[in-house]
Amino acid sequence: TVGCVAVDNGGWCAAATSTGGLMNKMSGRIGDSPLIGSGTYACGACAVSCTGEGEAIIRSTLARDVAALMEYKGLGLQEAVDYALKERLDEGKAGLIAVSRNGEVAYGFNTVGMFRGCATEDGFMDVAIW
């Protein structure tokens, strides 16, 4: 799975996710990536793209939960990401990237690694796996 989240100079957020799904999957299987609210979500507060165990991400409505935690619980972006991964995934394995309208970047995963990178207007850039 691949994904990208961005916030532009106007403070508008967007997310996109694309995947071939699960190796050896049954024909017709739908994963989390195309399900708005599960693998992908964007609103006025943030944008989120998820990856990992699709069935667990669907059950936990992971991407929307990050936004909901910010909207309803008042959490910061990284706090919301950490909470959703820890409290909502049950036994599922997944990761996600997120940006907020304030230009923050956050990510998290409970797998061994996640291929990821981020950049911000102030010149920060990072690419990592583990």
Place this chain on the structure above:
Amino acid sequence: MGGWAIAVHGGAGVDPKLPEERQEEARRVLRRCLGVGAAGLRAGLSAVDVVEMVVRELETDPVFNSGRGSVLTQEGTVEMEASIMDGRGRRCGAVSGLTTVKNPVSLARLVMDRSPHSYLAFHGAEDFAREQRVEVVDNSYFITDENVRMLKLAKEANSIVVCEVDAIRLQSPADTCSASSTITDGGLHMNGLPISIYAPE
């Protein structure tokens, strides 16, 4: 306002034994795509234009599981899916079951921008792609030799899973699964399969 920012991912659930050269290749692709996105944001493009542009880049490169380089179904074919969401107005588009659309994320964008719907799947999505004249290619374009090899391994691994379930349910002896013992990876599993079969996700 805090200025622009961007993040990309190429999948989670990485095999801890992933060779160094594969790790470097993944970092190279992520760096390049991040650069494309950052340049777009710097130039004043909207967030939704940038995420589509970056995911198209990732789909076109066979390193990750999307577009060209997608993993294979049981039948050895590719079925892709994608979605996009614009926080401005919470508009969204999604597609599933694509077999010929070169860049699924752009079809998702068209569903969002040019259809009254949020989600199109299988033949409906393919029909919409042709109606919108997006680039289509033969399904074989998406299939890499590496993923053909991985499907073979996954099928072998899958027989282990079935065999283990049967062993529990039917209380049959574990030695009926002797062929499965050739694939081990320290016990890490995702979706019931050993993590090592994911390529590279």
